[in-house]
Amino acid sequence: MLYIIYKLVLITIILLVSLGIAMYATLLERKFAGFLQDRFGPDRAGKWGLLQPVADGVKLFFKEEYMPNTADKFLYILGPSLTMLVALLTSAVIPWGPSIFIAGTEFSLQVADLNVGILYVFAIMSMGVYGIMIGGWASNNKYSLMGAVRASSQMISYELAMGLSIASLIMVMGSVRLNDIVDAQQGWNWNVIYQPVGFLIFFICALAETNRHPFDLPECETELIGGYHTEYSSMKLGFYLFSEYINMFVSSAIISTLYFGGYHFPFIDKLGLSPNVAAIVGLMIFFAKIIGFIMLFMWIRWTLPRFRYDQLMRLGWKILLPLALLNLAITGIVILATQ
Amino acid sequence: MEKIIFYSLSTLAVFSALMVVLSKKPIHSLLYLLLCFFTIAGHYVLLNAQFLAVVHIIVYAGAIMVLFLFSLMLLNLNIKEELQKTVWMRIIAVISGGLLLVALVGVLKGLDTSAGPMLASTQIGLMKNIGNVLFNEYMLPFEVASILFLTAMVGAVMLGKDEEKVVKK
Numbered sequence: 089m090l091y092i093i094y095k096l097v098l099i100t101i102i103l104l105v106s107l108g109i110a111m112y113a114t115l116l117e118r119k120f121a122g123f124l125q126d127r128f129g130p131d132r133a134g135k136w137g138l139l140q141p142v143a144d145g146v147k148l149f150f151k152e153e154y155m156p157n158t159a160d161k162f163l164y165i166l167g168p169s170l171t172m173l174v175a176l177l178t179s180a181v182i183p184w185g186p187s188i189f190i191a192g193t194e195f196s197l198q199v200a201d202l203n204v205g206i207l208y209v210f211a212i213m214s215m216g217v218y219g220i221m222i223g224g225w226a227s228n229n230k231y232s233l234m235g236a237v238r239a240s241s242q243m244i245s246y247e248l249a250m251g252l253s254i255a256s257l258i259m260v261m262g263s264v265r266l267n268d269i270v271d272a273q274q275g276w277n278w279n280v281i282y283q284p285v286g287f288l289i290f291f292i293c294a295l296a297e298t299n300r301h302p303f304d305l306p307e308c309e310t311e312l313i314g315g316y317h318t319e320y321s322s323m324k325l326g327f328y329l330f331s332e333y334i335n336m337f338v339s340s341a342i343i344s345t346l347y348f349g350g351y352h353f354p355f356i357d358k359l360g361l362s363p364n365v366a367a368i369v370g371l372m373i374f375f376a377k378i379i380g381f382i383m384l385f386m387w388i389r390w391t392l393p394r395f396r397y398d399q400l401m402r403l404g405w406k407i408l409l410p411l412a413l414l415n416l417a418i419t420g421i422v423i424l425a426t427q
Numbered sequence: 428m429e430k431i432i433f434y435s436l437s438t439l440a441v442f443s444a445l446m447v448v449l450s451k452k453p454i455h456s457l458l459y460l461l462l463c464f465f466t467i468a469g470h471y472v473l474l475n476a477q478f479l480a481v482v483h484i485i486v487y488a489g490a491i492m493v494l495f496l497f498s499l500m501l502l503n504l505n506i507k508e509e510l511q512k513t514v515w516m517r518i519i520a521v522i523s524g525g526l527l528l529v530a531l532v533g534v535l536k537g538l539d540t541s542a543g544p545m546l547a548s549t550q551i552g553l554m555k556n557i558g559n560v561l562f563n564e565y566m567l568p569f570e571v572a573s574i575l576f577l578t579a580m581v582g583a584v585m586l587g588k589d590e591e592k593v594v595k596k
Contacts, residue, residue: 163454204554207481214489218461218496225454225500233500240493247489264554 098199102179109378110333111141117333117386124390148326156319158228167223168320168327174215175331178338181205183267185351185371188364197371198267205266206254209342213250213297216335217243220299220306220316223328227319235315238397239306242296245404246303250293252412253286256419257346270350280347285415287347289408294343296404298335301389305397340381341374348377433473440466453499457492464488478554 115130115137122129130137155164184197202208217240224236260282261269273279280287296303307315317328344350351370361369395403443466446459464487471480550556561569 160452160454163458166458202477204477204481207478207485211481211484211489214485214493217493221493221496221500222454222458237497237501240497244490244493 094195095199098197099180102184102199103176106176106179106334106337109337109382110330111145113333113336113382114144115141116382117389120383120386121390124387145326148323151322153324154319154321156228159319160226160228163222163226165324167219167226168317168324168331169219170222171216171219171331172327172334174212174219175334175338177215178209178212179341181208181266182338182341182345183270183350185374186363186367188367197367201265201267203265206258206264206269206346209266210247210251210254214243214247216297219331223320224316227316229319231312231314231318232316235306235312235318238312239299239316242299242303242305242400242404245401246293246296246408249289249404249408249412250297252409252416253283253289253293254346256286256412256416257283257290259416259419259423266345266350270345270352273349274352276354278347278349283347283415283419285411286419287343289412289415290347291343292403292408294339295385295388296400298339298385299332300336300385302392302395303400304394305400336382336385337378340378340385343381344374344377350374429473432469436466436469436473440470454496457495457499461488461492464492475550475553478557 118140119129119137130140133139133143155161180199181202182198183201186197188195188197220239221236224232224239227233257269257279258264260279261272263269263272269279295301299306305315306312307317312318317325320328351374353370353373359366359369440463443459443462447456447463450456450459464483468480468483468488471477471483
């Protein structure tokens with residue numbers, strides 16, 4: 089009984105933290121854009137614009153709800169809901185920090201310790217395309233459909249290279265459990281040192297999977313008005329926009345887990361902290377890494393222009409995929425030679 | 428607990444499988460099929476085969492069904508454009524469906540369920556065990572199957588190529 093309550097509390101906390109971080113990521117993004125473009129960014133609502141995300145949320149809630157006449161009603165609502173669900177599901181397997189001990193009982197900071205951890209993440213990521221496609225198709229608008237088709241072909245293309253980069257990571261680690269992967273990266277043994285090419289491929293694919301710049305062709309304003317969410321308004325649009333930020337948060341968490349040591353920190357053993365304090369420090373370090381990656385995502389967004397569609401496909405199929413295959417082969421040869 | 432999950436999953440699986448056939452719109456039946464795949468993945472998890480469950484979702488739901496969805500959306504099939512079935516086609520369909528039912532009933536009758544299904548090991552579905560079996564005992568079939576897939580892939584690329592360009596070379 090205690091176990092169920094504790095898991096429910098943990099799930100609620102993770103849900104709220106993901107939503108909160110995604111909410112303030114929108115503000116961070118605008119502030120960051122302001123900084124890079126030499127302007128202030130939002131600073132009217134609250135101190136330093138801290139209430140801006142709340143104001144945006146309220147605005148979206150009270151906007152007029154509009155549904156096109158020719159839309160497939162059920163699928164039109166299913167689209168954004170599915171996108172949101174899939175964006176939130178991945179956080180279930182991420183090990184957020186070391187276990188906390190309260191009165192001798194161990195409380196793990198991970199909701200589900202699956203022994204197919206990475207594969208679960210990969211499976212859920214491959215589901216992400218459905219929400220966008222269903223929403224884009226159900227709107228019954230050619231721009232929406234074009235955006236949806238672009239999104240799905242982009243995701244399918246980049247999933248291959250991503251899967252291969254994960255495969256070479258699994259070969260190095262010898263396990264697909266996320267806990268094992270994090271524990272193997274104690275000290276400076278970060279996977280990014282052993283798999284630099286794999287990390288680069290994974291990172292680029294993560295950008296493409298989250299539909300972030302420079303891969304945001306599905307919502308390319310100059311060509312497609314708004315892309316797959318052209319016909320959406322009110323909170324349904326909010327769900328689409330918001331799930332992008334949740335996706336960014338979860339992708340950053342996964343990149344930190346897989347390649348940057350998760351909650352481990354090089355000198356944490358030498359500080360002589362008690363397990364609980366060490367767990368909290370580890371948790372904070374993990375979040376610092378995540379926020380660092382979110383900043384990197386934003387930096388890229390405000391630095392690079394958007395790709396052209398054929399460039400995007402060429403990069404995915406003719407550069408990243410062969411590179412990932414080569415990386416896989418070299419990893420295999422090195423493992424065989426050093427055994 | 429396990430029984431409750433099993434029966435609710437099975438009910439959902441049968442319901443979604445029926446809806447695949449019964450729903451009028453192709454997109455709806457595709458989404459029901461997707462639901463069906465997820466319930467089957469749930470059954471794999473109940474059998475302690477998490478790896479199979481996840482791979483099932485990655486391959487079927489994440490790859491194959493996306494391609495189906497893709498083509499369905501671009502073709503934009505409507506109920507109006509569906510082929511009208513003639514009386515003869517219906518009669519033939521009823522007869523063949525009935526024959527399938529008879530065959531299934533016959534198989535079920537001959538089945539000896541008293542002993543219950545026996546698994547060699549409850550751990551067989553785990554990734555390590557599957558890998559060991561696949562790369563030791565079934566090495567040859569596994570490699571042959573992968574070559575088959577490669578051939579199919581090369582064939583698909585060949586078919587997809589612009590014919591004029593191929594001829595020019």
